[in-house]
Each structure stands twice: as C-alpha cells, then as structure tokens.
Amino acid sequence: MGAKLNAAASGTANYVDERTGVGALVKYFSRKLFPDHWSFMLGEVALYSFVVLLLSGVFITAYFEPSMTIVEYDGPLETMQGVEMSKAFESTLHMSFEVPGGLLMRQIHHWAALMFTAAIVIHMARVFFTGAFRKPRELNWLVGFTLMILSLAGGFTGYSLPDDVLSGNGLRIIDGVIKSVPILGSYISFWLFGGEFPGEVLIPRLFTAHILLVPGLILALVAVHLFLVFLHKHTQYPGGGRTHKNVVGLPLFPVYTAKAGGFFFVVFGIIAILGALFTINPVWNYGPYDPSPVSAGTQPDWYILFVDGALRLMPGWLGPIPFEWHIFGITLPMNILIPAVIIPGLFFTTLALYPWIEAWATGDRGEKHVLDRPRNAPTRTGIGVALISFYMILAMEGSNDIIANLFHLSLNDLTWTFRIAIFVVPPTLFWVTKRIAMGLQRKDRELVLHGHETGRIVRHEHGEYIEVHEPLSDQELWLRVNYENIAPFDAPEEYNEAGVRRKGMRWQRFKARLSRFYFEDRVEPVTPAEYAEAQHHHGSHDDAAHESEHELAEAAKD
Amino acid sequence: MSLENTTEPGAEQEFQDPGVPFHRPRKADVDPKAADKAERQTAAIFGLSIVGTIVALVGYFGMDMGESVTSIRTFNAVLGLGIALAMLGIGIGAIHWAKTLMRDHEMVEERHEMRSSDEAREGAIQNLKDGVEDSGLAGPKRRTLLKGSMITALAIAPLAFLVPQIASMGGDWNVSKFRHTMWAKGVRLTKDPDGTPIKAADVTIGSAFHVIPDGLNELEHGKIEEKAKAVVLLVRLNPEDLNVQEGREDWSFDGIVAYSKICTHVGCPVALYEQQTHHLLCPCHQSTFDVANGAKVVFGPAKRPLPQLPIEVDDEGYIVAKSDFHEPVGPSFWDRLMGDDSTDDEETSH
Numbered sequence: 001m002g003a004k005l006n007a008a009a010s011g012t013a014n015y016v017d018e019r020t021g022v023g024a025l026v027k028y029f030s031r032k033l034f035p036d037h038w039s040f041m042l043g044e045v046a047l048y049s050f051v052v053l054l055l056s057g058v059f060i061t062a063y064f065e066p067s068m069t070i071v072e073y074d075g076p077l078e079t080m081q082g083v084e085m086s087k088a089f090e091s092t093l094h095m096s097f098e099v100p101g102g103l104l105m106r107q108i109h110h111w112a113a114l115m116f117t118a119a120i121v122i123h124m125a126r127v128f129f130t131g132a133f134r135k136p137r138e139l140n141w142l143v144g145f146t147l148m149i150l151s152l153a154g155g156f157t158g159y160s161l162p163d164d165v166l167s168g169n170g171l172r173i174i175d176g177v178i179k180s181v182p183i184l185g186s187y188i189s190f191w192l193f194g195g196e197f198p199g200e201v202l203i204p205r206l207f208t209a210h211i212l213l214v215p216g217l218i219l220a221l222v223a224v225h226l227f228l229v230f231l232h233k234h235t236q237y238p239g240g241g242r243t244h245k246n247v248v249g250l251p252l253f254p255v256y257t258a259k260a261g262g263f264f265f266v267v268f269g270i271i272a273i274l275g276a277l278f279t280i281n282p283v284w285n286y287g288p289y290d291p292s293p294v295s296a297g298t299q300p301d302w303y304i305l306f307v308d309g310a311l312r313l314m315p316g317w318l319g320p321i322p323f324e325w326h327i328f329g330i331t332l333p334m335n336i337l338i339p340a341v342i343i344p345g346l347f348f349t350t351l352a353l354y355p356w357i358e359a360w361a362t363g364d365r366g367e368k369h370v371l372d373r374p375r376n377a378p379t380r381t382g383i384g385v386a387l388i389s390f391y392m393i394l395a396m397e398g399s400n401d402i403i404a405n406l407f408h409l410s411l412n413d414l415t416w417t418f419r420i421a422i423f424v425v426p427p428t429l430f431w432v433t434k435r436i437a438m439g440l441q442r443k444d445r446e447l448v449l450h451g452h453e454t455g456r457i458v459r460h461e462h463g464e465y466i467e468v469h470e471p472l473s474d475q476e477l478w479l480r481v482n483y484e485n486i487a488p489f490d491a492p493e494e495y496n497e498a499g500v501r502r503k504g505m506r507w508q509r510f511k512a513r514l515s516r517f518y519f520e521d522r523v524e525p526v527t528p529a530e531y532a533e534a535q536h537h538h539g540s541h542d543d544a545a546h547e548s549e550h551e552l553a554e555a556a557k558d
Numbered sequence: 559m560s561l562e563n564t565t566e567p568g569a570e571q572e573f574q575d576p577g578v579p580f581h582r583p584r585k586a587d588v589d590p591k592a593a594d595k596a597e598r599q600t601a602a603i604f605g606l607s608i609v610g611t612i613v614a615l616v617g618y619f620g621m622d623m624g625e626s627v628t629s630i631r632t633f634n635a636v637l638g639l640g641i642a643l644a645m646l647g648i649g650i651g652a653i654h655w656a657k658t659l660m661r662d663h664e665m666v667e668e669r670h671e672m673r674s675s676d677e678a679r680e681g682a683i684q685n686l687k688d689g690v691e692d693s694g695l696a697g698p699k700r701r702t703l704l705k706g707s708m709i710t711a712l713a714i715a716p717l718a719f720l721v722p723q724i725a726s727m728g729g730d731w732n733v734s735k736f737r738h739t740m741w742a743k744g745v746r747l748t749k750d751p752d753g754t755p756i757k758a759a760d761v762t763i764g765s766a767f768h769v770i771p772d773g774l775n776e777l778e779h780g781k782i783e784e785k786a787k788a789v790v791l792l793v794r795l796n797p798e799d800l801n802v803q804e805g806r807e808d809w810s811f812d813g814i815v816a817y818s819k820i821c822t823h824v825g826c827p828v829a830l831y832e833q834q835t836h837h838l839l840c841p842c843h844q845s846t847f848d849v850a851n852g853a854k855v856v857f858g859p860a861k862r863p864l865p866q867l868p869i870e871v872d873d874e875g876y877i878v879a880k881s882d883f884h885e886p887v888g889p890s891f892w893d894r895l896m897g898d899d900s901t902d903d904e905e906t907s908h
Contacts, residue, residue: 077625182892186892194727196729241577243575258653265649265650333861
C-alpha cells in the first residue's frame with residue numbers, strides 16, 4: 001500500500017516536473033526559513049479573512065439581486081408585508097429568511113469583512129512600530145497601504161448593497177461629500193449615481209465594484225505583497241545570531257505549513273463562531289431605503305467611523321466665522337471639505353509616504369532586516385501613537401451620541417471636548433510616548449550596567465550593606481546593546497571649498513531639520529568601554545557618582 | 559560574552575553576538591511517552607473537527623429553520639458552531655502537532671542584497687541600448703518622428719475608449735435638477751408616507767408632521783429621487799415664539815412653518831424635533847437648527863439654515879405650498895449661488 005502510494009506520488013511528480021520544471025521551485029520554497037513571532041500572524045489574519053470573504057461571498061452572489069427595481073414584499077417576514085422595497089433589499093431578506101444557511105453566510109461575510117479591515121490596520125501598525133517598512137520594503141509598504149484602501153472600498157461597497165435605510169443614508173452622506181468637491185462635485189455625483197441621487201443604477205454599479213473590481217485588485221496585490229515577502233525574506237526581531245544579513249527561523253515545510261495552514265482554519269473557525277452567535281447588520285430591523293426616515297444612534301461599520309466623526313467634529317460656525325465660504329459667487333463648503341477630503345487626504349498621504357519621510361531623516365541607505373524594538377525608535381513610536389490617537393478621537397466622535405447616552409453627558413459638550421482634544425491630545429501623546437520610550441532605553445542601560453536586582457543584601461567586612469546584582473545573560477545583554485544609534489546630521493555648508501554655492505540647499509536644510517527632529521533627543525546604547533568600566537567598578541560604593549557619568553549619554557542633546 | 563576587565567576604558571572593542579540561543583528540548587523531544595501523548599492529543603483534536611462536520615450536517619438536514627427570527631437564529635447557531643468546530647479542530651490540531659512534535663531547531667539562512675550585481679546591471683543596460691539602436695529610436699539616424707507620433711497616439715487612444723464610457727454614465731448630466739423640487743404654487747402638503755392632505759386646523763401647537771408633496775406617490779418614474787429632495791417638516795409653534803424672518807412675513811400661517819428636511823450639511827434627513835426647544839436635530843452629524851428662528855444653525859457642522867417652504871391655506875382649509883423652495887435644498891455645491899435661469903424667473907414671479 002505505502003509503496004504503491006509512493007510510486008504514484010513520484011510518478012505524478014515526475015509527470016508535472018517534466019512539463020513545468022517545478023522541481024527547482026519546490027526545492028527553493030519548501031525549506032525557506034521564516035522567523036517566529038506572534039505579531040507576524042496579523043497579516044495572516046487579514047489574508048485568511050479575505051479567503052473566508054471569497055468563500056462566503058460566492059454563496060451570497062447566488063441569491064443577491066443587485067437591482068433597484070421597486071417591488072412589494074411578499075415573504076415570511078410579517079413586519080415587512082406589503083412594504084415597497086428594492087429587489088436588492090428583498091433578495092437580502094429572502095436570502096436571510098428563506099435560504100437555509102443564508103443568514104449564517106451573510107453574517108460570516110460581514111464579520112469576516114470587519115476582521116479583514118481590522119487585521120490590516122493592526123498589521124500595518126505592527127509594521128510601522130517595528131520599522132519593517134525600511135529599505136528594501138518601502139515598495140511593499142505601498143502595496144500594503146493600497147490594500148488597506150481597497151479593503152475600505154470593499155467594505156463600503158458591500159455595506160451599501162442591501163439598500164437599507166442605514167446604508168442608503170450612508171450613500172447620501174457620500175453624495176453630499178462628493179458634491180462639495182470644487183468645480184466637479186455635481187458632475188462626479190451624476191457620474192456615480194447615473195443621474196440624480198439615488199437613481200436606479202447605483203446598486204448594480206457598486207455590486208460590480210464589490211464582487212469584481214475590488215476583490216480582483218486585492219487578489220492581484222496580495223500576490224505582489226506575498227511575492228515581495230518571499231523575495232525579501234521575512235524580517236526578524238533582534239536577538240542573538242540575527243543580523244541584517246541573515247534570517248533565523250523554521251522551514252516553510254513542514255513547520256509553517258502546519259502552523260500557518262492550521263491558523264487559516266482557526267481564523268475561519270473564529271469567524272464562524274461570530275457569524276453563528278452574533279447578529280450583525282439585521283437589515284430587517286432597519287427597513288428598506290427611503291429618503292425620509294432616519295434613526296438616531298446608528299453607527300457605520302467601524303472603519304468608516306473616523307470620517308463620520310470628522311464630519312461631526314467640524315463646526316459650521318466658529319463664533320462669527322462661517323466654514324462655508326462664498327467667493328465671487330462660488331461656494332466652498334469648508335465644513336465638508338476639511339473633515340471629509342482634506343484631513344483624510346493628508347492622513348493617508350502621510351501614511352503612504354512615511355518610509356521615505358523617515359529615510360530622509362536617517363540618511364541611511366542600507367538594507368534593514370532586523371526589526372526595531374519600538375523603544376529604540378522613540379520619535380517614530382511617538383508619531384505612531386499620535387496618529388493612532390488622532391484616528392481614535394475622530395472614531396470616538398463618530399460614536400459621540402452613543403457615548404453621551406451611555407454616560408449621560410451632553411452631546412454638545414462632548415463634541416467640544418473632542419474638538420479641543422484633536423489639537424491637544426496627539427502632540428501630547430507624541431511627547432509622552434517619546435519620553436516613555438527613552439525611559440525604557442535608560443532602563444535598558446541600567447540593566448546592562450548593573451545587572452538584575454536580586455534582592456539579596458550582603459554586608460561587607462567594613463560594615464557597608466549592598467544589594468547583589470546579577471549580570472545579564474549573553475542574550476539579554478546583546479538585545480540591549482545592539483541597536484542602531486542614529487545621530488542627526490547637519491546640512492552641508494552652503495558654499496563648497498571653491499566658494500561655489502551648492503544647489504538644493506533648501507532641500508538639504510529641510511532634511512537636516514527633519515533629522516534633528518527625529519534624533520536630537522536620544523539615549524545611546526552602552527558602549528563596550530562603559531560596560532567594562534561598570535564591571536570594574538562593580539561592588540564599589542560610589543554608585544551615585546557612577547550614575548551621573550551615564551548622563552553623558554544624553555550629551556548629544558544640545 | 560566576557561569583556562576583560564583589564565581593558566582600557568574607551569578602547570575600540572565591540573560587543574560580541576552570542577549567536578542563536580541553544581535549542582531547549584521540549585518534553586516530547588526527550589520523553590517518548592510525552593511524544594506519544596502529544597500524538598494522541600492531536601488525533602483527539604482532529605476528531606473534534608470530525609464531530610463538528612457531523613453536527614453541521616445533522617443540523618442542516620435534521621433541523622427546521624422555521625420562519626421566525628428566533629427559529630432561524632437557532633438554526634444559524636447550530637450550523638455555524640458545527641462549521642466552527644470543524645475548522646477549529648483542524649487548525650488547533652495542526653498547530654499542536656507543529657508545536658509538540660515537529661522539529662523546532664532554528665536554522666540560519668544567508669540573505670543576499672536585493673541589488674543585482676554590477677555585471678548584471680551593465681548587461682541589462684547594454685541589452686536595452688542594443689534594443690533601442692535596433693529599433694531605430696537612437697543611433698546614427700534617430701527617428702524622432704516615429705517616437706513623437708507613437709507617444710501621441712498612445713496618449714490619446716484611451717480617450718476613444720474611455721470618453722464614451724464616462725460620458726454615458728452620468729445619464730442626462732442635467733445637474734441643475736437638484737435646484738428644483740416638486741413643490742409649486744398650490745401643491746398640497748401631505749403626510750409621509752400615505753399622502754393624506756393636512757388641514758391647518760389639524761396641526762396643533764407643538765406638533766410636527768413629516769410631509770411629502772401631493773402627487774408624489776402617484777409618480778411613475780423618479781419617485782424616490784423627487785422624494786429625496788422634496789421631504790419637508792411641518793411644525794406649528796405658538797405664534798408668539800415664532801421669530802418671523804425678514805421678507806418671509808407671508809411664508810407661514812398662524813405659527814405653522816415648513817422647512818426642508820434635507821440637511822444643508824451633507825443631506826441626511828433632519829428628522830428629530832425637540833418640541834420644548836423648537837430645535838431640529840440631524841442624527842447623522844448633529845447639526846441643530848432653531849425652527850423658531852428661521853431654522854438657523856445653533857450647533858454642529860451645518861452652516862446654512864434649512865430652506866423654508868412658503869405655505870398658505872387653500873379654500874378648503876388645506877395647507878398648500880406658495881411656490882417651490884427659493885434656493886436649492888440639501889448640501890452645498892460649487893455653483894450653488896450662481897443659479898440657473900429658471901430659478902431666477904421663479905424668484906421674480908413671486
């Protein structure tokens with residue numbers, strides 16, 4: 001039996017290889033090494049949620065009718081009897097109430113979508129805070145960024161398809177935002193809706209985008225994303241034996257085949273639990289889209305909250321100053337353009353360009369394959385936390401009615417709090433985070449120089465009490481001393497030796513300023529000399545004086 | 559990693575990489591019994607997956623999903639949890655196997671710089687140069703005419719394909735449609751959604767009506783588009799509380815005022831009326847309008863007041879419109895104030 005099976009397997013392998021030469025590929029991939037860390041699974045969660053989206057989505061397309069033709073409901077749901085609704089909404093009800101497993105697939109699909117977008121954002125944060133976007137991975141950061149935008153597009157187009165009151169009002173908000181765009185607004189609105197809002201073509205158009213364009217692009221870019229991961233070989237966290245020139249890990253086959261393959265089923269299982277037990281988007285409670293009704297306390301899916309929050313946050317009037325401007329007869333609705341176009345535009349542009357911004361500040365051209373511990377990049381970590389807090393405040397403002405209701409607060413006061421917080425909190429958190437990171441670096445220095453506290457008190461012959469410190473293990477020590485210490489650079493002299501003025505001075509000065517912003521405050525890693533001296537001094541009683549010497553580490557500050 | 563204590567401070571010396579940590583054997587690596595146990599555990603977990611599949615199939619064929627929300631939810635839960643168990647069993651089993659039984663010695667592989675070798679680069683450049691010369695674009699006789707015409711053709715050819723597509727997608731492109739609504743002189747204000755006309759006498763002080771124009775429900779085409787613009791909120795205030803706006807003295811009737819229900823911010827229905835404060839609140843972004851004061855903005859992101867619909871009472875006592883709105887309803891757009899001819903005509907006619 002076993003021998004027969006072996007013969008069959010080798011026969012098949014031979015057949016395929018003679019026609020494709022795939023053997024070389026198998027040789028290359030099968031034992032490729034991947035470093036191990038839980039945070040590397042975040043991207044996997046995104047990928048596997050996407051697979052679940054495809055699997056459940058195919059089923060849904062078998063029942064969903066993307067049509068805005070109005071019909072009268074005549075199904076089992078009593079509350080909807082005789083109600084006029086689009087075929088899109090009716091088919092959603094039919095799928096949920098008359099197709100066995102239909103509601104489950106809808107809920108699995110929706111939960112998978114929320115998981116997908118969330119995993120992408122958290123994965124992106126991991127890549128950001130560990131510096132995994134640095135050379136040679138800048139382009140892959142851009143691919144990932146585009147995937148993030150596409151996931152939002154996929155989510156929003158799908159959310160709108162059932163044509164219920166909630167999603168319809170969401171589309172109306174999008175229409176309002178589009179109309180605010182200078183010059184072209186009205187025309188883009190007509191182009192999208194095929195005429196006046198809501199028209200009769202939007203759902204079919206969104207459907208095509210949702211099941212063909214967006215997932216097609218996502219699939220293609222996922223392929224590019226993973227190809228580049230293989231090409232670059234995965235990054236690794238710092239530790240003994242790990243350098244920018246090697247990769248330390250376990251082979252794709254069998255360890256990661258089992259772990260990552262198994263993890264797909266775990267993600268699938270968790271999404272299935274969510275879909276089985278937690279109702280999501282019960283459109284039969286909302287009713288079909290009608291431009292007149294709206295209900296209070298409704299929320300969009302989480303990834304859109306920040307735009308909704310920004311729209312809420314922006315005042316139409318600030319005392320006597322209006323935020324809709326009329327200039328020479330044209331109308332500029334800044335109360336919409338600022339929160340819904342300019343702020344998200346700036347936010348996403350900054351994110352997309354971040355690898356290059358940081359590279360200007362470091363001036364470093366080398367390949368980076370060992371990740372940073374976030375504490376060892378205090379400015380970046382601070383920027384990351386500030387960006388997240390900015391996003392969170394907008395998202396919270398998007399739920400301000402829920403928050404106000406829950407905690408019995410005044411809605412208006414809450415909005416005013418967030419209006420102030422959006423200016424105050426991100427810079428404050430930037431500063432605080434940076435200081436915490438540097439504090440952790442100092443703690444590392446202290447550990448390296450003095451070792452672990454043991455709690456054992458020893459009395460010397462001459463009567464002095466000291467606490468015994470235990471030196472760090474080789475691995476512990478290496479982790480704490482082996483990080484890059486980047487110093488800010490100055491702009492070159494404006495005139496060279498021959499007295500000729502350099503070109504591009506403004507750009508050079510900008511980069512030097514950026515470099516100072518990033519690296520002026522820094523904690524230097526312990527040098528071998530400092531370490532040797534600390535070992536030498538160990539056990540002596542001038543610990544206090546000793547401490548102050550290490551303040552030198554911050555000498556670079558001024 | 560030992561550094562000699564005798565080293566002079568400041569001497570050039572580097573910390574040494576201690577190398578990959580030693581492999582710590584797991585229980586199953588050293589104890590065959592533990593390995594056998596891990597195998598049994600893995601098999602049991604895979605077994606759970608099989609149970610899950612059975613649960614899902616038995617549930618699907620054996621249960622009646624019924625027609626009520628509750629019965630469907632129960633059906634959902636059994637089917638979904640069966641699927642979940644089937645998946646989790648495979649996943650957790652495979653991971654348990656990998657973590658306990660598969661060899662876990664970390665290995666090291668060298669990386670190579672992404673940059674291709676100088677030799678390869680030179681070869682690439684040479685190949686391209688040769689190709690360009692072969693094509694005639696460079697070399698002794700540069701065919702610039704060829705290049706220019708090709709680039710121009712390539713640049714504009716997409717227009718032939720895209721312009722008709724894009725141009726067709728906007729319908730009739732008549733963007734001034736959203737300057738007008740169904741309201742006109744004499745059109746009755748009727749209740750949303752059934753369309754019964756409203757008598758002034760039925761509107762008591764403090765009450766609010768959601769209103770659509772008479773005839774909307776009979777529209778064959780474009781009903782939802784018209785409704786999206788024409789919805790109105792009708793409110794009766796105590797005439798003493800109503801601060802009538804200048805130039806609109808005859809737009810209301812005995813404390814009854816009608817305002818567009820479409821928010822001037824981004825167009826949500828402004829549906830929440832607070833009787834005590836006379837405030838209208840948009841639940842989408844919380845723009846708040848003061849009905850007693852020309853529906854001016856008192857809070858939130860909107861900048862403009864809600865457009866007012868001029869009303870009067872006809873011979874039978876029903877509330878009717880005196881005209882269309884005097885400005886476009888809903889969100890702002892670039893040329894909102896420029897107006898088209900028809901709007902101007904209407905304004906002069908009243």
